[in-house]
Amino acid sequence: xxxxxxxxxxxxxxxxxxxxxxxxxxxxxxxxxxxxxxxxxxxxxxxxxxxxxxxxxxxxxxxxxxxxxxxxxxxxxxxxxxxxxxxxxxxxxxxxxxxxxxxxxxxxxxxxxxxxxxxxxxxxxxxxxxxxxxxxxxxxxxxxxxxxxxxxxxxxxxxxxxxxxxxxxxxxxxxxxxxxxxxxxxxxxxxxxxxxxxxxxxxxxxxxxxxxxxxxxxxxxxxxxxxxxxxxxxxxxxxxxxxxxx
Amino acid sequence: xxxxxxxxxxxxxxxxxxxxxxxxxxxxxxxxxxxxxxxxxxxxxxxxxxxxxxxxxxxxxxxxxxxxxxxxxxxxxxxxxxxxxxxxxxxxxxxxxxxxxxxxxxxxxxxxxxxxxxxxxxxxxxxxxxxxxxxxxxxxxxxxxxxxxxxxxxxxxxxxxxxxxxxxxxxxx
Numbered sequence: 001x002x003x004x005x006x007x008x009x010x011x012x013x014x015x016x017x018x019x020x021x022x023x024x025x026x027x028x029x030x031x032x033x034x035x036x037x038x039x040x041x042x043x044x045x046x047x048x049x050x051x052x053x054x055x056x057x058x059x060x061x062x063x064x065x066x067x068x069x070x071x072x073x074x075x076x077x078x079x080x081x082x083x084x085x086x087x088x089x090x091x092x093x094x095x096x097x098x099x100x101x102x103x104x105x106x107x108x109x110x111x112x113x114x115x116x117x118x119x120x121x122x123x124x125x126x127x128x129x130x131x132x133x134x135x136x137x138x139x140x141x142x143x144x145x146x147x148x149x150x151x152x153x154x155x156x157x158x159x160x161x162x163x164x165x166x167x168x169x170x171x172x173x174x175x176x177x178x179x180x181x182x183x184x185x186x187x188x189x190x191x192x193x194x195x196x197x198x199x200x201x202x203x204x205x206x207x208x209x210x211x212x213x214x215x216x217x218x219x220x221x222x223x224x225x226x227x228x229x230x231x232x233x234x235x236x237x238x239x240x241x242x243x244x245x246x
Numbered sequence: 247x248x249x250x251x252x253x254x255x256x257x258x259x260x261x262x263x264x265x266x267x268x269x270x271x272x273x274x275x276x277x278x279x280x281x282x283x284x285x286x287x288x289x290x291x292x293x294x295x296x297x298x299x300x301x302x303x304x305x306x307x308x309x310x311x312x313x314x315x316x317x318x319x320x321x322x323x324x325x326x327x328x329x330x331x332x333x334x335x336x337x338x339x340x341x342x343x344x345x346x347x348x349x350x351x352x353x354x355x356x357x358x359x360x361x362x363x364x365x366x367x368x369x370x371x372x373x374x375x376x377x378x379x380x381x382x383x384x385x386x387x388x389x390x391x392x393x394x395x396x397x398x399x400x401x402x403x404x405x406x407x408x409x410x411x412x413x414x415x416x417x418x419x
Contacts, residue, residue, distance in 0.1 A: 006415045012356025017264040035296045
């Protein structure tokens with residue numbers, strides 16, 4: 001009896017059904033539903049939006065960039081100064097430069113008088129003596145590709161002035177210039193924003209300039225010929241050593 | 247491809263639509279609402295088929311969707327009731343209760359069984375209903391209730407034992 005009641009009860013529950021019309025209506029409704037694939041919702045946040053929303057972070061990053069760029073500039077400037085330390089300490093060169101220019105401009109036919117003895121000249125002389133005595137310790141270190149001398153006579157005819165110039169501009173470029181029958185040496189260091197100078201045949205400085213702020217040296221560059229270039233260098237030139245200055 | 251999906255859907259709908267409707271009706275006691283829930287359940291199933299999602303057990307999948315839809319419906323219903331707003335109705339959702347069953351059009355024996363099932367411990371109600379009335383396997387019930395097969399078997403056994411005591415029916419485990 002209980003078993004029968006149980007069966008009837010379950011059947012009664014299982015007879016709870018949708019009507020045929022309800023069933024058909026739902027089925028038709030479902031099958032006519034258009035398939036729209038849902039795209040994933042795009043995040044409103046991105047790397048740029050972070051800065052747009054957070055101005056503090058934007059300013060912090062801008063300040064950091066300014067600091068990094070400034071310190072980088074200072075660092076490279078110091079590097080250039082380090083490379084040109086030999087000349088950077090020399091005082092009063094601007095005045096000498098001015099005097100030399102005036103002399104070149106006005107006394108075209110006269111020989112260029114030696115300028116007032118300067119600390120540079122003294123330093124060059126001192127270095128030369130030291131080197132000759134074997135006690136010299138040049139600050140400028142460079143890798144110079146040795147070139148054979150163009151001729152034996154040229155090696156012997158190298159002036160003291162050129163030797164002195166070479167001592168300071170081993171790590172750089174030296175040009176030989178001819179102006180109004182006089183020979184000058186224009187030399188510059190192998191460094192961006194490095195210093196350079198123009199010397200007469202005796203090694204006396206007649207003009208000086210500093211990197212990009214370089215001043216007029218009084219020498220027509222067309223009259224100059226490169227006689228020495230260290231390698232590697234900032235000018236992208238091959239090594240050259242016309243007078244075998246080493 | 248489209249035809250095969252439609253055929254699969256139609257076949258599944260033919261077999262399971264009444265079962266899902268019944269499952270919904272017993273819990274919401276409103277025929278129109280039960281029809282809505284059934285339609286929504288099959289709509290989600292239809293979309294899943296169209297998006298070629300992998301469905302291992304269609305029956306368990308449908309029951310799971312229906313169960314979640316019913317819970318959502320209860321939550322919405324509760325949120326708009328004054329009792330819910332006053333925070334006096336903090337009891338968990340009791341999907342099978344006597345009041346709901348009383349409103350369903352069903353015979354005396356069927357109502358008796360449903361009432362007795364609703365008297366069981368909350369954790370046994372669904373497991374016993376799905377096993378005793380719908381004759382689902384413990385594995386399928388476990389998937390619907392989101393519990394392991396073993397835990398489901400334990401609930402079914404204990405629930406049927408309890409049901410046997412309160413109904414006096416000889417229930418085969």
